[in-house]
Amino acid sequence: MRRSLTALAPQLITLAALVALVSVFFPGFVEIRLIDGRMVGPIIDILKRGAPVALLAIGMTLVIATRGIDLSVGTVMAICGAVAAWSIDKGLGLGGAVALAIAAGLVAGLWNGTLVAIIGIQPIVATLILMTAGRGIAQLITEGRILTFTHDGFSWFGSGTFLTVPVPAVIWVVTGITVALLMRRTALGLLVESIGINRRASALAGINATVLLIAVYMASGLCAALAGIITAADIRGADANNAGLWLELDAILAVVIGGNSLLGGRFSVAASLLGAMIIQTIDTGILLAGFPSEYNLVIKAALVLVILVLQSPRMAAEWTTWRAARREPKPAGRVQEDAQ
Amino acid sequence: MTLKTLLSAAAALAITAGVGQAQTVGFSQIGSESGWRAAETTLTKQQAEERGIDLRFSDAQQRQENQIAAIRSFVAQGVDAILLAPVVATGWDSVLEEAKEAEIPVVLLDRQVDSPDDLYLTAVGSDLVHEGKVAGEWLANTVKGEDCRVVELQGTTGSSPAIDRKTGFEQGIEGHDNIEIVRSQTGDFTRAQGKEVMESFLQAENGGQDICALYAHNDDMAVGAIQAIKEAGLQPGEDILVVSIDAVPDIFKAMAAGEANATVELTPNMAGPAFDALEAYWKDGTVPPKFIQTDSKLYTPADDPQGEYESRKDLGY
Structure with a gap:
């Protein structure tokens, strides 16, 4: 426990610093009130609004750990949302809508996984196909309209509460914990990492890399389906043009802010989730601070840049050097560190 | 001289013949990127049907080259007018000139172009x-x-x-x-x-x-x-x-x-005012103003x- 907290320290410190920064512009930032049996406050909003990116980041972490990337997740969200709205519209009910949406996500993942693992197309290209074509599929399902529905049971996934906590937040936290436990309490995580480090070697060592790769892309599709359900339930409609638009990039950013390498190998789901919360804190913070909207993206970019620079290996090396120099202020120690 | 008389006679004949029959109008639509645009397409078709106009519809799927090709084919078919909802503002001069040479009036719907305004009859849009x-x-x-x-x-x-x-x-x-x-x-x-x-x-x-x-x-x-x-x-x-x-x-x-x-x-009914202007133009050559502003009607409960x-x-x- 202690060790994992140390590993997450950069992300936790960043998040705390951001919360402090936003509190300067918006003093009531950390206040949480209880209204009508639901928790209300900016922090709760962040946990709720960050759900789609957090869910996508869970799947993306696994894919990136295999040295892959999944650009299609935003589009898969749109497809799954469209499927869910269509099912409700056709009267298939809550169970049918959720099952079909999740099935759509899994099929999308199977498609990506097959292209990558069996046909051998590079992940960035393989998933780009669905990223571009998928919005067309979603539009075919919704017939180019925003497909709206009224169904209180389904809306619960977007705006309901579970023990006073917004449901989207519960979904991503539970999914995150489940995936993390599955990866770390079994050998699965190790196998995923080994594929990312060297797929050939792991195949030679007896790992069924092909099946595992497909499974990882399907997991990513499943996460995208959950995110799509939340988004559709939130606005009580499927917006094929805009649901999940560019969210794949936010998900990749979350993984990177979480300190995971795009070159695959070691990964941490918890760190990626913290990355997603960091991004959402920036987004919500900008909205609350009340800057003109022309500055939104500039502020976000500047903050992300600062975070990434502070987390870069170079800065980490400098930090270690500085600490070592402080501990034993001998010039010899410094030279030794620099030589590495 | 004789040739010219003959031609104008033929033209006059063609026009009189045209008045009796249904007018043909080509419509080059951008695509269906939004619900509003889909509604505009539906209403244009409805309006044409109500007025007994034969509408030739072409969906450009958000590409200007498709729109240019559509306009050329409308010119080749010798339609009586062309409705154009331009996807971008620039690059229309040459194809609009072709339509002008063929004496086919062009009405712009909903968006404007950067071409000289003598190349089109009028533009219908909102403010x-x-x-x-x-x-x-x-x-x-x-x-x-x-x-x-x-x-x-x-x-x-x-x-x-x-x-x-x-x-x-x-x-x-x-x-x-x-x-x-x-x-x-x-x-x-x-x-x-x-x-x-x-x-x-x-x-x-x-x-x-x-x-x-x-x-x-x-x-x-x-x-x-x-x-x-x-x-x-x-x-x-x-x-x-x-x-x-x-x-x-x-x-x-x-x-x-x-x-x-x-x-x-x-209003997605840009075609209504466009057809009104065209009908007046066909009837006695009334030239409409260069911009026809649609109503911005306020709706309350x-x-x-x-x-x-x-x-x-x-x-x-």
Whole structure:
């Protein structure tokens, strides 16, 4: 426990610093009130609004750990949302809508996984196909309209509460914990990492890399389906043009802010989730601070840049050097560190 | 001389023959990127049918080269007029000249082009600034002299509807010092963003207690914001007035439920005024003005929102 907290320290410190920064512009930032049996406050909003990116980041972490990337997740969200709205519209009910949406996500993942693992197309290209074509599929399902529905049971996934906590937040936290436990309490995580480090070697060592790769892309599709359900339930409609638009990039950013390498190998789901919360804190913070909207993206970019620079290996090396120099202020120690 | 007489006689014959028969009009549509555009296509087809015009429809799938090809084929078919909803503003000169040489009048729908205005008969469109102004004036008349803190959901930052609708609204509330825009953020014209940004407005303005009205640059953002207001435990339409622009079916549904107060129509019926102008032109050569502005009609709960919803829901929005 202690060790994992140390590993997450950069992300936790960043998040705390951001919360402090936003509190300067918006003093009531950390206040949480209880209204009508639901928790209300900016922090709760962040946990709720960050759900789609957090869910996508869970799947993306696994894919990136295999040295892959999944650009299609935003589009898969749109497809799954469209499927869910269509099912409700056709009267298939809550169970049918959720099952079909999740099935759509899994099929999308199977498609990506097959292209990558069996046909051998590079992940960035393989998933780009669905990223571009998928919005067309979603539009075919919704017939180019925003497909709206009224169904209180389904809306619960977007705006309901579970023990006073917004449901989207519960979904991503539970999914995150489940995936993390599955990866770390079994050998699965190790196998995923080994594929990312060297797929050939792991195949030679007896790992069924092909099946595992497909499974990882399907997991990513499943996460995208959950995110799509939340988004559709939130606005009580499927917006094929805009649901999940560019969210794949936010998900990749979350993984990177979480300190995971795009070159695959070691990964941490918890760190990626913290990355997603960091991004959402920036987004919500900008909205609350009340800057003109022309500055939104500039502020976000500047903050992300600062975070990434502070987390870069170079800065980490400098930090270690500085600490070592402080501990034993001998010039010899410094030279030794620099030589590495 | 004889040849010229012969030709003009032939032309006169062709025209007289044409008047008796149905006129043929080619329509080059951008595509169907939004519900509004789908409704525009549906209404254009309806209008043509009602007037007994033979409409040749071409969907360009958002590509200018497809539109240019469509116009060339309309010219080759010798249609009586061409309707063009241009996907971009530039690059139309040569193909419009071809149509002009063939003496086929071209009417622009909904968007403008950068070509000289003698290359087309007229352009039908709405005035985005005026739309915003109508919304602003409605708010000023509704709150009368009471203090009103307004939050604004802007369209996509930098897009012309966002800029113009913002300017127009500010013109509409000019001189009413009791009305103040306290927060203004982009909601990207989408429902999801509209809802998310409204949530932050509500947080920032004392749980929404300090907000008197919401002005959204389109109905979709307003629909998203209405949900956010409801989830914050307030009554949209009463605790917070909601005014927006476009008049899509879903805002009428909200209005019928008492959750929205006003919307300004961006009519998808651009073809109606276009056909009116064309019919006058065919009849006695009346040249219409270069820009025909469509109405920016204000709808409130007094205008039978349920009926408006029913009449619009099948237009393809």
